[in-house]
Amino acid sequence: MTNSKNQKLIESILKLLPLSSMDDNEQATWTILAPSLSTDDLTKLKTALEEEVEGMTDIYLNVLKKQKTT
Amino acid sequence: MPGALDIFKGGFDLLSSVGKSSPSASGEKGIAGQILDLVNPLSKDGKETAELREKFRNIRTGVFGEAIKTLLLSKAPSLAAGLDIGMAATGNMTAEVVPWQHEFEIISSLLLLPLPEGFKHMLTDIFANSEAFQTVIANFPLLDDEIKQGVKDREPNAVIKALRFIHQLVIVDGKVGFDAIKGLFSGNPADLLKIGAVGGGLLAGKKLLDSSSEKSNSGGGIMNTLKETFSGAGAEKGKKLSDLIKSSADSRETTMQGNLIKLLKELNVFESAELVKGKWANNNDEVTIAFVYNQKKYFLIFDDDVTKTDLTIKAENGTQLADFSDWGNFDTRDTADKIRQALK
Numbered sequence: 001m002t003n004s005k006n007q008k009l010i011e012s013i014l015k016l017l018p019l020s021s022m023d024d025n026e027q028a029t030w031t032i033l034a035p036s037l038s039t040d041d042l043t044k045l046k047t048a049l050e051e052e053v054e055g056m057t058d059i060y061l062n063v064l065k066k067q068k069t070t
Numbered sequence: 071m072p073g074a075l076d077i078f079k080g081g082f083d084l085l086s087s088v089g090k091s092s093p094s095a096s097g098e099k100g101i102a103g104q105i106l107d108l109v110n111p112l113s114k115d116g117k118e119t120a121e122l123r124e125k126f127r128n129i130r131t132g133v134f135g136e137a138i139k140t141l142l143l144s145k146a147p148s149l150a151a152g153l154d155i156g157m158a159a160t161g162n163m164t165a166e167v168v169p170w171q172h173e174f175e176i177i178s179s180l181l182l183l184p185l186p187e188g189f190k191h192m193l194t195d196i197f198a199n200s201e202a203f204q205t206v207i208a209n210f211p212l213l214d215d216e217i218k219q220g221v222k223d224r225e226p227n228a229v230i231k232a233l234r235f236i237h238q239l240v241i242v243d244g245k246v247g248f249d250a251i252k253g254l255f256s257g258n259p260a261d262l263l264k265i266g267a268v269g270g271g272l273l274a275g276k277k278l279l280d281s282s283s284e285k286s287n288s289g290g291g292i293m294n295t296l297k298e299t300f301s302g303a304g305a306e307k308g309k310k311l312s313d314l315i316k317s318s319a320d321s322r323e324t325t326m327q328g329n330l331i332k333l334l335k336e337l338n339v340f341e342s343a344e345l346v347k348g349k350w351a352n353n354n355d356e357v358t359i360a361f362v363y364n365q366k367k368y369f370l371i372f373d374d375d376v377t378k379t380d381l382t383i384k385a386e387n388g389t390q391l392a393d394f395s396d397w398g399n400f401d402t403r404d405t406a407d408k409i410r411q412a413l414k
Contacts, residue, residue, distance in 0.1 A: 037141075055122045059118055
């Protein structure tokens with residue numbers, strides 16, 4: 001039973017999963033589980049993934065900045 | 071929910087590692103993971119990236135624990151009951167959302183153990199025999215069909231599982247909003263809260279024992295609250311007839327109930343009609359329906375008996391305006407015409 005709100009959340013999660021630092025098996029686990037999760041849990045997962053990707057982007061940009069200045 | 075996290079951490083690790091045949095040097099992949107591997111040597115000895123990975127891995131483990139618990143509860147309530155017993159035994163209980171949360175969860179999980187059926191029936195029949203409870207269960211979102219059927223068949227374990235399910239999703243997690251189920255109680259969410267709260271109290275053994283003495287003293291208490299909630303007296307009062315009919319979609323109407331609906335529609339008062347006395351779901355019962363016609367309030371008394379059906383229309387002050395003894399012999403349209411004449 002996947003409502004339209006969950007559908008959108010699942011789509012976002014599927015796009016974010018490859019960007020996360022998690023390994024392939026964990027990605028597979030979430031991909032299988034996602035359709036069964038509640039809106040609340042999907043939202044938490046999506047938020048965690050977004051924050052992780054943002055955090056990693058910041059680190060990456062900082063490193064690039066340092067490289068340019070040195 | 072730290073307790074649940076601890077329990078599920080092992081499972082999550084296991085699931086994540088299944089089929090892990092050729093782990094990469096870092097044990098992680100993904101585009102971002104690869105970028106992190108590239109920038110690692112350049113960023114504070116890799117400490118920053120390692121911390122980030124660890125932080126979000128822990129968050130995901132937390133989400134996994136919560137999600138699995140909800141899934142277990144919906145798909146395998148007996149396993150979830152075992153989890154409650156396990157958490158109580160290890161002292162890993164979380165903070166209570168409501169004061170009786172742990173009491174309810176532990177006692178109800180213990181009740182799912184193979185206890186004598188008679189003992190369980192004593193506890194669960196109060197719910198199983200209630201039409202209000204049956205209606206909620208029959209229409210409750212996310213509830214497994216097997217449990218629904220079990221409640222219909224008055225199986226004690228199914229009733230306990232259903233109560234645990236409602237308790238978890240409505241009271242504890244708030245995953246099922248009142249909006250989704252308010253129609254079952256004609257829009258009064260307080261009634262559903264009573265099921266969760268009273269159910270919690272009932273299944274908590276101590277309160278049940280307390281209630282035995284209260285029952286004999288007739289001094290109120292949980293048994294009286296239960297009776298009031300589930301006996302039907304007051305459960306449907308003041309509720310729109312159209313809502314009551316929608317909520318009891320599974321049960322068939324009698325022919326005369328169907329005729330009454332037609333009559334109310336014919337008079338264009340069906341949507342505003344409210345049940346003020348009696349129970350709609352019961353056949354062979356007397357019900358009083360209030361309706362507004364030409365901006366005036368009237369009462370329709372519908373006395374449905376096995377042998378005949380009487381219909382009476384009264385004004386707000388109690389004056390009888392129309393009487394259709396043995397209404398089964400009347401045509402609905404004719405009756406509506408006669409009522410219109412009487413209400414002029």
